[in-house]
Amino acid sequence: MPARRARACLFLAAALLLIWAALPASAQAHGLVGRTDLPIPQWLFAWVAAVVLIVSFAALSLLWPQPRLEHAPARRRVAVPLVLRALAGAVSIAVFAIVLYAGFAGTSVPTANLAPTAIYVVVWVGVPVVSIFLGDVWRVLSPWHALARGVAAVATRLRGGEALRAPLTYPERLGRWPAVIGVAGFAWLELVYVDRDVPSTLALITLLYALVQLAGMGLFGIERWRTRGDAFGVLFEQFGRIAPLELRDGAIFTRRPLSGLAQLDGAVPGTIALLAVMIGTTTFDGASNGELWTSIADPLQELFGDLGLGVTAANEVTGTIGLVAVILLVGGFYRLGVMGMQTVGGDHTTGELAQRFVHTLVPIAFGYLLAHYFSLLVFQGQALSYLVSDPLGDGSNLFGTANSTVDYTLLSASAIWYVQVAALVAGHVAGLTLAHDRALVIYRDAREAVRSQYWMLVVMVGFTCLGLWLLSAVST
DSSP states (O other): OOHHHHHHHHHHHHHHHHHHHHSOSOOOOTTOOOGGGOSSOHHHHHHHHHHHHHHHHHHHHHHOOSOSSTTOOOEEEEEOOHHHHHHHHHHHHHHHHHHHHHHHHSOSOGGGSHHHHIIIIIIIIIHHHHHHHHOOTHHHHOHHHHHHHHHHHHHHHHTTTOOOOOSSOOOGGGTTHHHHHHHHHHHHHHHTOTTTTOHHHHHHHHHHHHHHHHHHHHHHOHHHHHTTTOHHHHHHHHHHTTSSEEEETTEEEEOOTTGGGGGOOTTSTTHHHHHHHHHHHHHHHHHTTSHHHHHHHHHHHHHHHHTTOOHHHHHHHHHHHHHHHHHHHHHHHHHHHHHHHHTTSSSOOHHHHHHHTGGGHHHHHHHHHHHHHHHHHHHHGGGHHHHTTSTTSSSOOSSSOTTOOOOTTSSOHHHHHHHHHHHHHHHHHHHHHHHHHHHHHHSSSHHHHHHHHHHHHHHHHHHHHHHHHHHHOOOO
């Protein structure tokens, strides 16, 4: 490595580690063990994470001279029979109906009702985890997508083979903004709304969301709305691009891991906002339990109380402000890194670079998601064993598993923490790899491409440090 490049890397490492050292150790992350329970001190994890990213950056600079992901081919492996896809869709619709029924007719105790666990654990966390291995499984499992496909197939048969046409053309200027609103709305429901775990309320919101998706697919076309307007469809499709498998055209294809993200069209309006929302909401969830947020939130709640709002409304308004502020902060940090990249040369505008490199945020968003919710997935996911037998919480025992319990000794707190740290670091290394590969395509030569990524390294290490702070620092 040239001396100038090495000096630049060392400078970035020193600066970022100093920033990390200055971070307050005052936040309590979601469902995590404290520092004192860890076998290795927090500061050592910070150093290791930063070193891993910097070593990865140096290795990419030396060993990755040509783009390998941008135009990687996908190979068709096996056809998926239509009857199998139809069966999967029918099962998803049936499960959706059961979850709704449980929410409306079952017990009001959240942990004894199937609906909250099915929505918050299985869909919100479990589907993304499966997607990074098997591809966009939500394309098959989405109940409203399956229902729309079924209705369209029946209508086509009744029309003598003539396919239905969407009555309206989807406005391109809307891009993925409907999905951005949907993801932000779900995050607000989970993190801010006081009745977020009331089964009947959750079932009603889920039903209304499904009806909106069916209306959108009916007006603009099933696939167009699925890839633009359905919050879960758009987000999970992006996570599925990480996987080495892809389902399309009725067949399963294999491809290089991460290469699907190189095909993500970042120029579609709302794409950057979607990833900023995803990273920002998990960041806010972790930070909202710490002393820093408490010192900000308490005066705001008092202010809104003095203005006439009740306690609940004041808390929700304060939480909404904090959620929006953190999302804007994450988006601004990414924009700042791109602005620095723009100074390297090549006559690329900041807006162009922001769009061309936004796919690098997808593995980071997944890393934050997994790190933040892994303990929830491991422990509350076990509740499915008794919830499937007693979905209403009324004492039923349909499959003989209603008396099973959650094994909280399945994984130690330290083991969970190691997985969470690994998810964060791996997500950022993947993002750095994608950024380097894209830079080799955009810039004139490899040296200029490497120099442009100094700034992306700042972004990656910065996000890693933030994630580790949220995971490991606890209030006392």
